[in-house]
Amino acid sequence: MTSEPAPPAPAVPTRPIAILGGTGPAGTGLALRWARAQESIIIGSRDPQRARDVAAVIRGKVGFGALVSGMENSAACAAADILMLTVPFDGQAALLKQLKPAITEGSILIDATVPLAASVGGRASRTLGVWQGSAAQQAAELVPKGVSVVAAFHNISAELLNEDSPLDCDVIVCSDDPDAAQLTRELAAKIPGVRAIDGGKLENARTVEQITALLIGLNIRHKGHAGIRITGLPPEAYR
Amino acid sequence: MTSEPAPPAPAVPTRPIAILGGTGPAGTGLALRWARAQESIIIGSRDPQRARDVAAVIRGKVGFGALVSGMENSAACAAADILMLTVPFDGQAALLKQLKPAITEGSILIDATVPLAASVGGRASRTLGVWQGSAAQQAAELVPKGVSVVAAFHNISAELLNEDSPLDCDVIVCSDDPDAAQLTRELAAKIPGVRAIDGGKLENARTVEQITALLIGLNIRHKGHAGIRITGLPPEAYR
Numbered sequence: 001m002t003s004e005p006a007p008p009a010p011a012v013p014t015r016p017i018a019i020l021g022g023t024g025p026a027g028t029g030l031a032l033r034w035a036r037a038q039e040s041i042i043i044g045s046r047d048p049q050r051a052r053d054v055a056a057v058i059r060g061k062v063g064f065g066a067l068v069s070g071m072e073n074s075a076a077c078a079a080a081d082i083l084m085l086t087v088p089f090d091g092q093a094a095l096l097k098q099l100k101p102a103i104t105e106g107s108i109l110i111d112a113t114v115p116l117a118a119s120v121g122g123r124a125s126r127t128l129g130v131w132q133g134s135a136a137q138q139a140a141e142l143v144p145k146g147v148s149v150v151a152a153f154h155n156i157s158a159e160l161l162n163e164d165s166p167l168d169c170d171v172i173v174c175s176d177d178p179d180a181a182q183l184t185r186e187l188a189a190k191i192p193g194v195r196a197i198d199g200g201k202l203e204n205a206r207t208v209e210q211i212t213a214l215l216i217g218l219n220i221r222h223k224g225h226a227g228i229r230i231t232g233l234p235p236e237a238y239r
Numbered sequence: 240m241t242s243e244p245a246p247p248a249p250a251v252p253t254r255p256i257a258i259l260g261g262t263g264p265a266g267t268g269l270a271l272r273w274a275r276a277q278e279s280i281i282i283g284s285r286d287p288q289r290a291r292d293v294a295a296v297i298r299g300k301v302g303f304g305a306l307v308s309g310m311e312n313s314a315a316c317a318a319a320d321i322l323m324l325t326v327p328f329d330g331q332a333a334l335l336k337q338l339k340p341a342i343t344e345g346s347i348l349i350d351a352t353v354p355l356a357a358s359v360g361g362r363a364s365r366t367l368g369v370w371q372g373s374a375a376q377q378a379a380e381l382v383p384k385g386v387s388v389v390a391a392f393h394n395i396s397a398e399l400l401n402e403d404s405p406l407d408c409d410v411i412v413c414s415d416d417p418d419a420a421q422l423t424r425e426l427a428a429k430i431p432g433v434r435a436i437d438g439g440k441l442e443n444a445r446t447v448e449q450i451t452a453l454l455i456g457l458n459i460r461h462k463g464h465a466g467i468r469i470t471g472l473p474p475e476a477y478r
Contacts (some may be wrong), residue, residue: 224476
């Protein structure tokens with residue numbers, strides 16, 4: 001019996017990730033890190049030309065083999081079944097209502113929205129109360145039936161994501177769909193330096209979202225790019 | 240000119256710390272750690288005999304030179320001007336109303352209360368809404384004029400405090416009184432392994448309090464003693 005050579009890696013992974021509102025710093029940072037991890041990325045934007053321009057910049061940073069394209073948000077939704085939402089809170093509900101017809105059943109929506117008071121002219125270190133409990137729970141009300149919502153990536157510095165060094169933070173992942181949560185934790189763990197932690201049900205997103213406002217306050221006060229690490233858990237909690 | 244020997248350390252520090260509701264795990268843990276750091280501690284309890292018994296146990300753990308006594312809560316208040324409040328949320332307001340006449344002007348009240356839904360029979364991984372915004376802000380409404388309230392020590396594991404190893408967590412300190420906040424950060428930093436971080440105004444306690452509920456959820460889910468570390472800040476932020 002002879003050993004056969006391993007088959008070549010597929011040129012295009014089967015599940016592209018559409019980053020909706022993906023031209024902002026959180027979106028480009030996640031795109032950059034995931035493209036480097038060989039994920040296939042679609043940058044979504046209201047303006048398809050802007051999406052393509054940003055995609056080209058990211059491809060340039062990642063180099064040969066980068067799978068990053070740009071599309072209008074609805075087209076990006078239709079072309080992917082992992083949707084990453086990185087928009088300011090004041091744009092979240094309107095965008096989800098607009099995209100609803102384009103989101104396919106079985107998709108996963110990963111929401112990183114934080115209801116900062118800055119959305120209504122207040123401080124970025126304060127949050128608004130959301131009737132459903134959290135921005136993620138609001139998102140869950142707005143997506144089509146059969147779409148799972150996961151809350152994650154709120155507490156990761158967009159500035160540091162756009163740089164080259166490993167991060168030094170944990171990503172707490174909350175969802176009522178264990179499979180969607182696990183897939184999201186796997187995506188988080190592809191970012192160097194990030195550990196993913198199961199944060200339980202989607203309702204726990206309300207605290208995770210508020211932590212971002214606290215971190216923004218720390219950034220303003222101490223001039224940093226704050227993140228969090230959870231200590232004191234057994235090793236198997238981080239995955 | 241000859242050098243004189245340094246004066247001996249004072250046998251009794253000038254500012255004892257009264258730990259109100261100090262017979263619970265958070266209170267005994269803080270008492271143990273601070274007594275080991277040569278702080279003078281008064282355990283306060285409704286039951287003075289119980290306070291004395293707990294004080295004796297802590298003296299036994301700390302060993303020779305430990306300055307730990309026990310008193311009824313009001314007497315503890317009158318004997319100290321640093322007051323550490325470690326009671327369940329359902330006891331906080333009533334205790335502060337009762338102690339109001341005993342709290343002297345110029346005192347500092349450090350509040351670690353978390354408005355867990357468990358206070359009203361709900362889950363310890365959920366919080367209640369507090370009209371004032373946070374348990375700490377409720378405390379600020381209930382103390383006599385001229386008493387500063389500081390929110391701190393919410394996110395530190397009571398179980399680990401009662402053990403001997405260094406902790407692995409940060410304590411976020413929030414107050415509208417910068418001097419009281421600094422004193423509290425110095426007390427936090429006396430606990431081995433703890434870094435203290437200026438979390439800004441007292442209103443930010445609402446997020447710090449809620450983090451505890453998130454950590455309790457993580458403890459239940461992952462069987463640990465979770466704490467948090469803040470990453471990404473310059474070294475001078477930790478003090």
